[in-house]
Amino acid sequence: MKKNFYILRNGKLIRKGNTIYFIYEKSEEKVFSAEIDGEEMEVETEDISDKQEYEKRVLPIEQISSLFIYGRVSLTSGVISFLSKNNIPVHFFGYYGNYESTLMPKEMLLSGEMHIKQAMHYISQDKRVFIAKRFVEGSAQNILRNLEYYQREGKDLQEEISYITNASFSIENCKDVSQLLALEGAIRSKYYSSFNKILKSFEFDERTRQPPENPLNAMISFGNSLLYATVIKQIYHTQLDQTISFLHEPSERRFSLALDISEIFKPLLVDRIIFKLVNKDIIGEDHFVKELNSCLLNNKGKEIFLREYDEKLQTTIKHRDLGRNVSYERLIYLECLKLCKHFLGIKDYKPFVIWW
Amino acid sequence: MLLSQALFTGTQVNYYIVCPTKLWLFTHQLSMEASSEYVEIGKFIHEKSYSRERKDVIIDEKIGIDFIRDGDKLIICEIKKSKRIEKAHRYQLYYYLYYLRKIKGIENVEGRILYPTQREIEVIEFNEEISREIEKIMEEIRKIISLDEPPKPSRKSYCKKCAYFEFCWV
Numbered sequence: 001m002k003k004n005f006y007i008l009r010n011g012k013l014i015r016k017g018n019t020i021y022f023i024y025e026k027s028e029e030k031v032f033s034a035e036i037d038g039e040e041m042e043v044e045t046e047d048i049s050d051k052q053e054y055e056k057r058v059l060p061i062e063q064i065s066s067l068f069i070y071g072r073v074s075l076t077s078g079v080i081s082f083l084s085k086n087n088i089p090v091h092f093f094g095y096y097g098n099y100e101s102t103l104m105p106k107e108m109l110l111s112g113e114m115h116i117k118q119a120m121h122y123i124s125q126d127k128r129v130f131i132a133k134r135f136v137e138g139s140a141q142n143i144l145r146n147l148e149y150y151q152r153e154g155k156d157l158q159e160e161i162s163y164i165t166n167a168s169f170s171i172e173n174c175k176d177v178s179q180l181l182a183l184e185g186a187i188r189s190k191y192y193s194s195f196n197k198i199l200k201s202f203e204f205d206e207r208t209r210q211p212p213e214n215p216l217n218a219m220i221s222f223g224n225s226l227l228y229a230t231v232i233k234q235i236y237h238t239q240l241d242q243t244i245s246f247l248h249e250p251s252e253r254r255f256s257l258a259l260d261i262s263e264i265f266k267p268l269l270v271d272r273i274i275f276k277l278v279n280k281d282i283i284g285e286d287h288f289v290k291e292l293n294s295c296l297l298n299n300k301g302k303e304i305f306l307r308e309y310d311e312k313l314q315t316t317i318k319h320r321d322l323g324r325n326v327s328y329e330r331l332i333y334l335e336c337l338k339l340c341k342h343f344l345g346i347k348d349y350k351p352f353v354i355w356w
Numbered sequence: 357m358l359l360s361q362a363l364f365t366g367t368q369v370n371y372y373i374v375c376p377t378k379l380w381l382f383t384h385q386l387s388m389e390a391s392s393e394y395v396e397i398g399k400f401i402h403e404k405s406y407s408r409e410r411k412d413v414i415i416d417e418k419i420g421i422d423f424i425r426d427g428d429k430l431i432i433c434e435i436k437k438s439k440r441i442e443k444a445h446r447y448q449l450y451y452y453l454y455y456l457r458k459i460k461g462i463e464n465v466e467g468r469i470l471y472p473t474q475r476e477i478e479v480i481e482f483n484e485e486i487s488r489e490i491e492k493i494m495e496e497i498r499k500i501i502s503l504d505e506p507p508k509p510s511r512k513s514y515c516k517k518c519a520y521f522e523f524c525w526v
Contacts, residue, residue, distance in 0.1 A: 087390075109385075109387065109390060110385065111384065111385035111386055112385065113384050113385065113386075114385070114386060237390060237391045239385065239386055319526075321525055321526055322521070322522060322525055322526060324516070333391065333522075334522055334526050337522055337523050337526050338526055340386070340523070341523070341526075344386075344505065344506070345505060346505065346506065
């Protein structure tokens with residue numbers, strides 16, 4: 001099984017023959033700071049790889065499925081070409097943990113037929129709304145699964161559950177995408193307001209982004225960006241077009257289909273991590289850096305979150321239709337396949353809903 | 357239409373024997389091979405075995421033969437991982453032999469399927485009966501791939517290891 005690799009430190013990736021090393025300064029834990037984001041780090045021209053004050057770590061290329069880079073890391077063209085030969089995408093994140101970019105290997109699965117059919121489902125208002133509804137439905141159902149869990153655990157969430165259940169009944173009555181987006185927004189904000197009842201510590205207040213203003217918002221943003229990158233990678237393994245989306249507007253982001261699909265998986269992959277980290281006291285106030293008007297996970301906090309996220313992705317569950325164990329990450333890929341089948345007219349798309 | 361454009365690849369003949377759904381999807385550029393562990397193992401075996409041979413000989417931009425040995429007669433070799441879908445392997449080779457004989461006019465040619473992990477070799481011979489069979493198969497392939505939708509899959513014992521398994525059954 002190949003794994004995702006996460007780099008939090010600053011440093012550089014170099015290639016020697018068919019091995020890739022990550023080199024970073026031993027002495028102090030230098031992390032990516034806002035200043036570095038403004039002006040680029042100085043360029044090292046000499047070979048520092050064997051110097052004492054630097055640590056060198058081998059990246060086991062055969063075991064990597066993708067790289068997530070949170071530090072400031074420089075790469076040479078040799079590294080890029082080797083990663084590309086081994087089909088490893090590299091995701092870059094900014095200082096705020098926001099998704100910045102992905103370096104994709106050249107191997108692209110293209111199918112003119114799929115492209116046209118996907119676009120036809122966007123152009124036809126009815127067809128587009130059908131798919132958009134499924135995304136909202138999947139998202140609402142999975143949110144309800146989370147709330148029902150905490151209801152059983154003894155939290156009083158009846159009001160939120162009835163509200164979201166009713167809202168999900170009215171999905172079918174929505175006439176267009178803007179109504180659906182409004183409904184989805186209402187469901188999410190009701191859901192977020194329940195966080196204060198579910199969580200032992202941290203106040204939710206309200207959703208703030210770019211930058212997040214408190215620890216909860218910091219974790220939500222961090223997790224959502226991470227999920228976004230994961231979905232992009234899974235879409236990349238299919239013939240789907242990343243830019244044609246249904247619930248969100250295709251112009252919203254470069255890879256807006258990933259925004260659509262992310263909605264379905266946020267409750268399973270992001271929200272549950274936050275509940276666990278907070279309620280089990282794994283994450284606390286000292287894992288955040290507070291600045292004038294922002295609050296971000298510090299390096300230790302990121303590490304905790306990433307470890308938990310990665311474990312989640314690799315968790316497996318017995319799939320009822322396939323009769324085999326699939327990882328949570330693979331569930332995202334399966335979701336893409338279901339969309340392919342919908343576009344080809346083989347089987348109507350039904351969103352993933354947590355069934356366990 | 358040029359003859360070479362009217363013809364198929366060896367993979368298509370192989371997939372026809374294995375499963376018409378797989379043939380349709382593959383032909384319509386909906387390949388799933390990129391995310392399959394088994395395919396990756398197959399590729400690895402292909403790369404690491406018979407490393408002294410000049411690999412992947414492409415003929416007419418259509419037929420890709422793993423490697424060819426030239427002696428008293430021409431021997432075309434195909435490397436495979438396991439004998440699980442032997443019949444499909446055999447017809448892939450029959451098709452190459454058909455192509456070389458009937459279209460390129462090379463008479464003195466024989467096929468071999470190599471199973472390096474099992475240390476086995478199967479010799480494939482050609483005759484007129486097989487030639488007629490291949491022609492019939494080509495007609496069938498033409499029919500299947502011109503369908504608007506992929507044929508409904510049917511469950512087979514080897515579905516589980518197929519790169520298209522999840523696509524068919526999810």
